[in-house]
Amino acid sequence: MTTDNTSDTSPNASPTDASLETVRKVYAKDLREKDQVNTVFRVTKKERVTARSGKVFLSVLLVDKSGEIDARVFDKDKVDALDPTFSIGDYVLVRGNVIAFHGKSQVVIESLEKLDPEPLDPKEFEPPAAPPAPPAREEQPAPKAAAPAPAREGREERREEQAAPKSGGEGPGGARAVGQIRELITERVNDPNVRALLLAFLDDPQIAAGLPHAPAAKGVHHAYRGGLADHLLSVMRLTLRVADHYPMADRDLLLAGAFLHDVMKVAEISPDKGFEYTDEGKLVGHLVMTAQKIREKSLAIPHFPPLLEQHLTHLVLAHHGRLEYGSPKLPMTIEAHIVHALDSLDSRIASWVEAMQRDPNERWTENLKLYDRQLWKGPVPTARGRAPVEGGRKKFKEKKPKERPEKAAGAPAGETQQAPRPEKAERQEKQREPRPPREPREPREPKPPREPVSVPKELTFKPFSVLTAPKAEPADKPEGGSDTEG
Incomplete structure (x- = not known):
């Protein structure tokens, strides 16, 4: 809006x-x-x-x-x-x-x-005005022993898991993740040229409209609306941690690579049902589309260093890590290798977690064709004792088809009808008994209508600069004129 x-x-x-x-x-x-x-x-x-x-x-x-x-x-x-x-x-x-x-x-x-x-x-x-505070309750004696720390830790981690996006649906990322990406770029990228380029990407009409809704993949990882923004934000946060451990790597290039490496998937994969690849996605692909967009945006920034453009383009073209995986170049800089490794890590962990959530078993998943293995999804054998995911899809027993009672007249010759078991007949008889009518509920009191808020259509004000501006002498005023700007 x-x-x-x-x-x-x-x-x-x-x-x-x-x-x-x-x-x-x-x-x-x-x-x-x-x-x-x-x-x-x-x-x-x-x-x-x-x-x-x-x-x-x-x-x-x-x-x-x-x-x-x-x-x-x-x-x-x-x-x-x-x-x-x-x-x-x-x-x-x-x-x-x-x-x-x-x-x-x-x-x-x-x-x-x-x-x-x-x-x-x-x-x-x-x-x-703040709403009135609820009446104070009588203090009850505190329990003798507080809950153990591992239990509290487990509850906090479960809350975090409940907030995590689920595969195939609408994740909580989207616009919120895009806002956090913008905050990271604005606050943590120090190089003015890199920051200007990344903000130009965020403000690009195609990216601004598509990034809050785009999936990161068709079905392997982050395959939900808003999944792409979640994935980019996750890799950017990982690069901040790795940059602290490897100070020889440039933080600005790492953040740029984490954001740029998949950003043009907004044009490669459709956010509509099925997440089908677009014609441009099949013919060109997001790596080349991003390289083209880097050239377009860098040319619009005055005095953008050509070598910086080449390093940023290399981060994108090398992020798949291997030629057979679609990268036209192998990683040749420390930053390119780190971006490739963290992208692979984040997508693999997300893919495994989503597979565990879909799997109905308790300890081992079914064999995953994509990875040619089963995954352990049971609790870890440590004091923490947590499973990677909780629950997962419930395993329902297969329902046997109900046998319809055959009429005696229509039964084939030589076959006898089985009489219903006594327990079943008794249950059926109980189900036929009429239930007592429910007591009518007391009607709720209607809520008082809200008082309408008077919204002024416009406000009249006087800029403070007018009050502090020096006044001219009356003799200097032109006839019929005014010394105050309108």
Whole structure:
């Protein structure tokens, strides 16, 4: 959903004060991913944060009467320029766009302007009152012994497994994973050319529309809608851990390879039912499509180093690892070998886990033709005692066809009808007995209707810069003119 937030000029705001401007108010609770923001909020939190990579960004909390929304200023030049211009409690006109991060909407601020609070209605920026706290319960005596640590660990890991995507369906990744990928690129990639290239990929219309829904494969691993974004995010996180262990590998190239290696599967595999390969996917393939896209995006970035483009292209062309697996080049850099190894690791583990989830057995899976082996899916023989997956598909007993009782007249000659067993006849007789009628339920009290929220169509405000601008002397004013911009 995209919201049109076009600001209006002063003639609609006030005929007497040319410094007033008007903008349509969009509330925090109504903002969704990909919305364009151009509206007024009040600042309740502002913090200059240094990420683990050493990059500095501005964390801001914006509020109005519908609730609050997180906002970020990532560009270093914008952080330095905007930080001193506003404070906590100020009313600000925010322009930017909305992304999804950890399942929540977040505003990426492009520009911000402090406003004069006088024309604004403070009630529009008071956050909603918190619901009343539940009545305190009487404290019960605590148990003598706390639950053992392994049990707590098991419960936490089970919750993580329940959140994991299941094969063949709609995973929890999609837009949320894409938002986390953007956050990693923005915060953890230090090289400006690499960061610009990766963000250009994310902003490409074809990738932006397809990545939240694309599967990573037709059926081997991450074969569900949103699986591709989950796979790319997983490999990117693995590269961050490996980069800490192998400091001789370049972190920026590893993150770039992890993101780029499969990204053009958005055009290779259809997200529709069946996950069929497209004509372009069959004729060209995602490796070549990505190499073409790298050339296209790098040419649009001024002074992009040719050798950097070649290293990024090599990461993609070599990530299958072997010529017979479809890579036109073998890995020739440390970063290319690491990307190949982590891609293979993540896809293999996902494939095994998905096979275990589908398998009906308890200890060993059935023989997997793809890997020519059985997999152990029972609990491990350690103190942890966990199985790789819990449950799996239930094994149902085959139902025998019900024998229809034959009529005596229609029975073949020489065959006798078997009388029903006493136990079965008794059960049938009980089933025929009428059940007592259920007691009628008490009708529920209807909920009181919600009070309608008065949503103003537009807000009138005065930019703070107008108040601080130096006033010209009356003698210098031209006749019939004004020294204030409209």
